[in-house]
Amino acid sequence: MSYASENIAASLKSARENKGLSQRELSARSGVPQSHISKIESNAVDLRLSSLASLAHALDLELTMIPRKSAPAVRSIVRSTGSHKPQSNNDALRELARAQRALDTLPKALHESSAMETLQRQFQEMNNFRNILQETDAIRNMRSALEAVENSGGLKNLEKIAEDAQRLRNMLAHSVPSHMINEPTSRPAYSLDEDDSDG
Amino acid sequence: MSYASENIAASLKSARENKGLSQRELSARSGVPQSHISKIESNAVDLRLSSLASLAHALDLELTMIPRKSAPAVRSIVRSTGSHKPQSNNDALRELARAQRALDTLPKALHESSAMETLQRQFQEMNNFRNILQETDAIRNMRSALEAVENSGGLKNLEKIAEDAQRLRNMLAHSVPSHMINEPTSRPAYSLDEDDSDG
DNA sequence: AGCCTTGATCTGCAATAATAGATCAAATTT
DNA sequence: AAATTTGATCTATTATTGCAGATCAAGGCT
Structure with missing residues (x-):
């Protein structure tokens, strides 16, 4: 009212x-x-x-x-x-969240692989581009792939996915005005948007 | 909770x-x-x-x-x-508000006097010093005086009050220590400043 | 000493938020 | 095509707010 x-x-x-x-x-x-x-x-x-x-x-x-x-x-x-959204990226954001959850619920056995590590990092990075994120399909594919890993248990698959993630992340980074980025592939220079670990 | x-x-x-x-x-x-x-x-x-x-x-x-x-x-x-309050001026603020109300509810006959005009102006000004306002007693006295005017109907009284208000306002403007204005309607030893209100 | 104001605290009583759980149509996913 | 997910919409039941109005002790004021 x-x-x-x-x-x-x-x-x-x-x-x-x-x-x-x-x-x-x-x-x-x-x-x-x-x-x-x-x-x-x-x-x-x-x-x-x-x-x-x-x-x-x-x-x-x-x-x-x-x-x-x-x-x-x-x-x-x-x-x-906060982020200004093009209003059209809600789907993408939702997919990103789902993918992240899929990643987190992967078997523990995989959690120590280096592929897992890079994946975690790339996701972290992608989160920094929430405001311009639009590639819903790409992310959706990554999620399906991640969920598939659980069954087919392949570590090689995980590495492939990690590559994809890296590629996507780079794409995003390049579409951002350069003055917003300090160091290309290293530490995020701005807005870390952690998800909660409830405690 | x-x-x-x-x-x-x-x-x-x-x-x-x-x-x-x-x-x-x-x-x-x-x-x-x-x-x-x-x-x-x-x-x-x-x-x-x-x-x-x-x-x-x-x-x-x-x-x-x-x-x-x-x-x-x-x-x-x-x-x-917002204002940083010394935490001790709540009383003063409350008094200021009450005084202002007392001023507003004065008989209409007085509402056109020039004393009234200056009073209004000074109150307005005092409001700008909410953050440093501490002189609870001085304001309380002004309020009582205002309320008294309603009965004794004196326009001369109103003028005296206006003087006090002006004095108080100048004090605030110059951030003079508060113990110097604790005396009610009596004249202070120091000379009155000219009023430098916004023109 | 009396009078007024302030904030806190009671009394019902009525309105409705909150809960658990089921269902549904539309859209998505498999 | 079938299964799932999503947001909305029901049902009933319970718990609590919100309102009205009175009261009270403490303090301030005249």
């Missing part, structure tokens, strides 16, 4: 989508029933602060009260810190 | 106090019952977003969800835009 709640609802929704989570997944993380999340996002309930807090926490968001006069400045900060 | 709500509760309370409002006054502005405000501020209730929104609106606050990683930057902005 109150225009404030519309904003909150919209923030929650877009934050969830930007993390590539489904309502059910968010439900699992936050403890809030999926049916309720649906109502919340469509601004159909006057939710309680506890619900909001649960969701915000699960989404790495913080609810703050700012003086009206500093609101524009804050908005500007958030805009520049 | 949830640490997030503690923050909210504290924010609401300090925001209210900084505006010099009592719970009942805030209740009148926001439509939220005083008894409920009390519970909310003591974090004894899991309030709904609508309640929070009402209160925030009445306090000129804005509810926003910000990414965790930009939270520090936002806090910094709010700190610099």
